[in-house]
Amino acid sequence: MAQPRDLEADLIASMTRFSRPFFLLVGFLLAVIGFAAYAWVHQLRDGLVVTGLNRPVFWGIYITNFVFFIGISHAGTLISAILRLCQAEWRRPITRMAETITVLVLFIGAGNIIMDLGRPDRALNVFLHPNFRSPLLWDVTSITTYVTASICYLYLPLIPDIALLRDRLPRRRWFYGALALGWRGTPNERHRLELAIAVLAVVVIPIAVSVHTVVSWVFAMTVQPMWHSTIFGPYFVVGAIYSGIAALILAMAVLRKTYRLEAYLKPVHFKNLGLLLLVMTCLWTYFTFAEYLTTFYGHEPDEMTIFWAKLSGPYAPYFWTMAACCFAIPLVILSLPATRTIPGMVVASSTILVGMWLERFIIVVPSLINPRLPVPTSGYTPTWVEGAITAGAFAAFLLLYTLFAKVFPIISVWEVEEGRQRGIQDTVERLTTYLPEGEAPPAPATKTAWEWSR
Secondary structure (H helix, E strand, O other): OOOOOOHHHHHHHHHHOOOHHHHHHHHHHHHHHHHHHHHHHHHHHHOHHHOOOOOOOOOOHHHHHHHHHHHHHHHOHHHHHHHHHOOOHHHOOOHHHHHHHHHHHHHHHHHHHHHOOOOHHHHHHHHHOOOOOOHHHHHHHHHHHHHHHHHHHHHHHHHHHHHHHHHHOHHHHHHHHHHOOOOOOOHHHHHHHHHHHHHHHHHHHHHHHHHHHHHHHHHHOOOOOOOOOOOHHHHHHHHHHHHHHHHHHHHHHHHHHHOOOOOOOOHHHHHHHHHHHHHHHHHHHHHHHHHHHHHHHHOOHHHHHHHHHHHOOOOHHHHHHHHHHHHHHHHHHHHOOOOOOHHHHHHHHHHHHHHHHHHHHHHHHHHHHOOOOOOOOOOOOOOHHHHHHHHHHHHHHHHHHHHHHHHOOOOOHHHHHHHHHHHHHHHHHHHHHHOOOOOOOOOOOOOOHHHHHO
């Protein structure tokens, strides 16, 4: 009989072990971020003329990055909250990975808004002179609320593990002692913690949905062709969840391999997320088809100009690459059990993230190049400055995620241990609430929860 792995020892070892590849990775990411900082200073000094932005293309790569990162944020809080409310026991090893993605990418996404400003100091005017009739202020309000709720939702489940690190790592006691808030693990403390997490899980779901709905309204409340659409709200939310699940699968695969967490991140976790990703593939395809079908059927001249620019014009390579990455490739991989493996889902998730970034790009740029008003138009070609800052944004996320995994347990120790102790009993009790009398399976008398999960 296999013995339970010591999760505490495994995770603490991964947090205190620093190898040469780790320092090489950190050094490389810092170099990319440093080059991005140089590009931004160059932009601040010479103005937005060093970018490809112009009139009327006042949004470009930066806003594409903003929408993309905000979308990925749905990987954590929304997915974690839904799985927690549904009492899905298999969620326990992956919730913290998802919640960490949420918090970090929100800051990276908001940072891209600052990059889009020629005068970043004027961003303070949103708070000093707010205009609540502007969808931009709705965006700021919803994202600020989402960041606050997501930080709380990440921090509360961390408290028991921080207290564990306080007791197990004396050299870091000064740091963990303050964050643990005097946690002792008494039954009363646990009851209050679980209640607070449950309340936040309920609250954070509508907040998460509202965030990407408001992001879509920033586009849809204008009269730009192919933006002024009622479908943008649910379309953006579906796309956000789609890219969020893909980002979570990639993070799980990398951490599983790097920190040797095969005993905790099992094929069943990837399989369940893969099935959810397959559902979102179909939903995303439906909304995309609906968007372009209604545009073609309406045959409004300004919108048809953009329609054909995407399907057969200068943006056709981006459009058909997006279709292949978000529909054809993941549909084939995720539909077949033989390819719905961990490597297969890594490939599918990687292509989805590429396709979803391209989707944001072809939403933003073609409409701006072809406005309704008869103004002089020009093309849009991103410059090295935008490329460097974009690379820096991705490098900053990877660096912060890597450092987080070295400071805090990337798998919730107390939740996994709780699942070992109470999982089978809780599952049997839930089954008795909806199965006909006499059909609920009896609780195992001889096997432990760990043995049953094996």
